[in-house]
Amino acid sequence: xxxxxxxxxxxxxxxxxxKDTITTFTxxxxxxxxxxxxxxFSNSIIMYDPLENHFVVEIEKRLYDITGEVxxxxxxxxxxxxxxxxxIIRGCIKx
Numbered sequence: 001x002x003x004x005x006x007x008x009x010x011x012x013x014x015x016x017x018x019k020d021t022i023t024t025f026t027x028x029x030x031x032x033x034x035x036x037x038x039x040x041f042s043n044s045i046i047m048y049d050p051l052e053n054h055f056v057v058e059i060e061k062r063l064y065d066i067t068g069e070v071x072x073x074x075x076x077x078x079x080x081x082x083x084x085x086x087x088i089i090r091g092c093i094k095x
Contacts, residue, residue, distance in 0.1 A: 001041075001060050002069070008040060009068055025066035031055040031093050033066045047076035053092065055079065 013021050025033040031046075034055040038044045044059045056063045056070055063071045082088075 001043075002062060005037070005041060005059055005062075005064055006068060008037070009064065009066065012036075013066065022066050026054075028092070028095065030065060037064060046079040047074075048079045048082050048088075049074040049076045050082070051075060053088070055092075 010016070012018075016022070034046045034057045037057040037059075038046050041057070041059050044057045047056050047058050047063065048054070049056070052074055054065070054074060056065045056074055056076060058064075058076070061071075062069055063074060063076065079085075
């Protein structure tokens with residue numbers, strides 16, 4: 001599965017060449033890329049790091065964002081279980 005996820009991300013960013021796309025999904029729209037990954041890989045879970053204010057997706061115990069695999073870089077919790085979503089939804093998701 002890891003290779004499929006990385007291949008999807010690479011196709012989405014032209015192998016990292018689309019710097020504007022990477023910037024968009026790392027500086028304000030990370031939830032939306034997590035949503036795209038979650039929609040594409042049904043066995044995934046959207047995760048959130050409240051200290052970094054960053055969304056990633058967990059697939060088979062590995063974490064991914066627009067930059068690729070980011071396992072170990074974030075201290076995440078399941079977005080569905082996150083207790084206070086109001087400000088995050090307003091500021092990040094419905095920006």
